[in-house]
Amino acid sequence: MPRSSEDNQRIKDERREAILAAATRVFARRGLASTKIADIAHAAGLSHGLVYHYFESKEAIYVEVIRDILHGSRSALDECVAMEASPFERLAAFVRGVIARVEESPERLLLVLQVMVQDECSKGACAFFDDHAKHLYFSVRSLIVASREQGLIDPEGDPDALATALFAMIHGIAIGMLIDVPVPRRTPSVELVLRLLGPTRSAARSLSVVGKKVGVAPPEPSDARNGRRGRTSTAPKPRRSRRESA
Amino acid sequence: MPRSSEDNQRIKDERREAILAAATRVFARRGLASTKIADIAHAAGLSHGLVYHYFESKEAIYVEVIRDILHGSRSALDECVAMEASPFERLAAFVRGVIARVEESPERLLLVLQVMVQDECSKGACAFFDDHAKHLYFSVRSLIVASREQGLIDPEGDPDALATALFAMIHGIAIGMLIDVPVPRRTPSVELVLRLLGPTRSAARSLSVVGKKVGVAPPEPSDARNGRRGRTSTAPKPRRSRRESA
DNA sequence: TCGTTGATTGACTGGCCAGTCAATCCTAGG
């Protein structure tokens, strides 16, 4: 066979990545329907015909993009949940991580929101979508419950209302980042977001102490107060992490 | 001329309204591009050809829908701003009103968000869009500043960060309402949303006292603590309120 | 140098959909 054959593969992978990255940007802004294959091809720097050398169809790209995003965010969440720290601190780490990732590329979350809002989940995507959403929701919810049990946050708040509010806030932040209107924007800080939960003074203070970055969880496992946390869902195959998708 | 001629006009108006209402629902879910005229026609209960009897084009419907939504929300905001109450209470009234309207029809806000996210503001819509966004933003911001000056909220918070956070929260709530995933959802209460601003205990308490509904401002003017409050913005023309759009 | 084989291009096709329009259906007024 011609071509160096093994870095041939590498080139092919890079092309795929480039197409997926370009597609993420374009899909997030324009949605599936009004994104033309030619737009993606142009953004990725190749001719539209070539796109079909790498992907089955426009929908296939869409699904793969979404799947990568979901996989990435699930990993990040799981990392936070497994941290050695109080539930409130773990929540904080989660929020901090999400905001960091959203700042890096708000398109990813926006794309997910778009899919969630459409009535007909784009075919295949649907299958793992609900599953992912439940995992995310219940992980956060149980951190909230645990925080409350340990007196780290306002004992009055309903966990579902708090979780809903927290996600709403995060989603809103992502949208705000992509909105282009001539008003001063300042991305809300983690502390501000966590005000929603009504943290006690000491819990709030603890934030400045614990790991500043997602994923810098202290070394050891098994945390005494680590309540219910069994992943309810099918395992995500440990696919290579597309781009910086985590 | 045949037809009773004057309720002929009424029928025509009703049809228009019906089309606009149907279009709002469909556009919000699917976006401009993947909404077919036939979808709107079907949702409004008429044939697709007839839609063109009432509107120039699909884009014309889109623009009119958006304009009505913006007009409605501006009126509602201006009502709150003009209330006789402390700035914090007026903010609360605004938030309460928005949540009420979003609960009634989340599609409206979602549609606005969609437009804001798209790079190319849909032609004509663009003209009044930025203007509206600025009006909304700066009205809320000045209520925040006034609240701070009067010691009703945390004096530390940056007004831009707080305003950004408040809008993010509201946007997120609207999205949450349209998302259909199998997790328990509880719409966050006004009090929860306002936690973001860090209200003083007394300010928070004042919420249960003042007008529960947007626009039911207490009768009389001039309130001792009613500091600076000049409306910064252009007057809203009192156009007929398309549907329940306010 | 040539042959092989995958990468790449862009003209082309088929289907879908916005928008048109001739034909038909009402309803009121005469």
Added chain:
DNA sequence: CCTAGGATTGACTGGCCAGTCAATCAACGA
């Protein structure tokens, strides 16, 4: 009952775009 004129329909057209494919390019091994 008849007529006028707007309301309504749906077959039709033109354009756009997803997806195909024959032709060309390029690089490696022999």
